[in-house]
Amino acid sequence: MTQRRARLIDVADAAGVSIAAASRAMSGSTGVSDAIAARVRRVAGEMGYVANVHARTLAGGASTTIGLLVHEIGDPYFTEIAGGVLRLGAQQGLTVQIGHTGRDPDAELTQVRALVANRVRAIVIAGSGFVDAAVQAPVKAELQAFQAGGGRVAVIGRHHLGADAVLPDxxxxxxxxxxxxxxxxxxxxxxxxxxxxxxxxxxxxxxxxxxxxxxxxxxxxxxxxxxxxxxxxxxxxxxxxxxxxxxxxxxxxxxxxxxxxxxxxxxxxxxxxxxxxxxxxxxxxxxxxxxxxxxxxxxxxMAEMGEQVLELALKPASSRPRRRLTGHSLVVRDSTAAPRG
Missing domain, CATH: 3.40.50.2300 (Response regulator)
Incomplete structure (x- = not known):
């Protein structure tokens, strides 16, 4: 059973402050000391609390930002995918915020939470999933809550996230x-x-x-x-x-x-x-x-995969995750030949 998502009142109780003080600390407003604000934010991070602001933003039609997570920002594979996402995003009048996870599930969770907090319209995860579904269970819970609040999610690769996916061959x-x-x-x-x-x-x-x-x-x-x-x-x-x-x-x-x-x-x-x-x-x-x-x-x-995954992320949610297969081709060049002898 999925653990209940932490609420602001839970953070306030754990930090020993009023909910009003917790709200001011999380929003950066005046009215609380630096020490209290730091304590509230530390407790919020430990509890995995993320302010549920994306639904409000989406309801007003104000969000024009897409979050894109890649495994290795320096890998040309992800550069090409990002190029496809950026190209289609520009055509749609969207900006793209890119995060790097280093194939680390903990870093992926941190990045997802940051994107949610930054009120993105959709989250795109480009890169491999993990064979063990339990590894991505915390990320799955965050993404399910994000989608329940009006956000959209699409991925490249075989994941256990229950999201729309572009599947490389x-x-x-x-x-x-x-x-x-x-x-x-x-x-x-x-x-x-x-x-x-x-x-x-x-x-x-x-x-x-x-x-x-x-x-x-x-x-x-x-x-x-x-x-x-x-x-x-x-x-x-x-x-x-x-x-x-x-x-x-x-x-x-x-x-x-x-x-x-x-x-x-x-x-x-x-x-x-x-x-x-x-x-x-x-x-x-x-x-x-x-x-x-x-x-x-x-x-x-790769570039087409980037465009396809963003297209999926911009579509309304469906009752079942959608799948798009890419196909492949073998390109034979000079680095392979028959073995000597």
Whole structure:
């Protein structure tokens, strides 16, 4: 059963002040000392209290701000998605407030509460959900309360939030990527991946495992190195792979940011690509075709996904969450080739 949302009177009682004093402290009005105001705000934060102001704002038609939460503000994947949200937002006369969560559920909860407090019209979450539904349960409760008060929510990726969603073609994309490497003749394949707690990673690996099984291989028998879903994570994963498995002929990174790190690590160790090791990524960020060698990857329509998720967020609520599938395409470039010998 969902825990009851903290009310202003609950905060006032816990802080030992009147509800009027608590209201003035939370709004920043005069009439309370700095010490009391600080105590009330501290107690409110501990109780997860957020002033229910968005419904009043929405009722007056005054809100023109959308909240967008991304996992990594520096990842080109999220840059492209944000670009789509910003483009459609501008066409609709909306401003977009962007927050960064670092794939941390606690940071995500904090950011959601801040967006609610800032009276946004809708909240868009771009990025993977978590395999364990319990991880996002606190965020789900906040978003349900936000929607009950008139706000709207839409997400990109597979989440357990009960919201409208744009679903990247992660499973089928993973299968296509593995089928490409297998068709080239690779059997000693290693994988540089983000945390398996993320649904994006789980779904992409599931597609890869499906393709491997069709070729008589088992993903559990191949190197799978979990690291941060970043360029630095890709570098660390590559060094770990080559140290333990120097005979690999291909490294598949489960996003392009990691793949860039893989290429950098191989270059630092004097390993030629694709002569000695083929490298592939996932997402097809704009820089992928300008790398050396140009990166083979799975293309997702990232900017379009940003537009689609905002379109969903601007629609009236429906009785059941809406779903939009993206599709994918495999883009073969110079970073993959048949293994030597």
């Amino acid at each position: 992660n499973h089928a994309g993973g299968r296509s990527l593995a089928e490409h490497l297998l068709a080239l003749g690779h059997r000693r394949i290693a994988f540089a991946v983000g945390s398996r707690a993320l649904t994006t990673v789980a779904d992409r690996l599931a597609g890869i495992a499906e393709a491997l099984a069709s070729a008589g291989l088992d993903l559990d028998d191949l190197p799978v190195v979990e690291e941060e879903f970043t360029r630095a994570g890709g570098r660390r994963a590559t060094h770990a792979i080559l140290d333990a498995h120097p005979d690999v002929t291909a490294i598949a990174a489960l996003n392009d940011d990691m793949a860039i790190g893989v290429l950098a690590a191989l270059r630092a160790r004097g390993v030629s690509v694709p002569g000695e090791v083929s490298v592939s990524g996932f997402d097809d960020v704009p820089v992928a075709e300008y790398l050396w060698p140009a990166l083979t990857t799975v293309r997702l329509p």
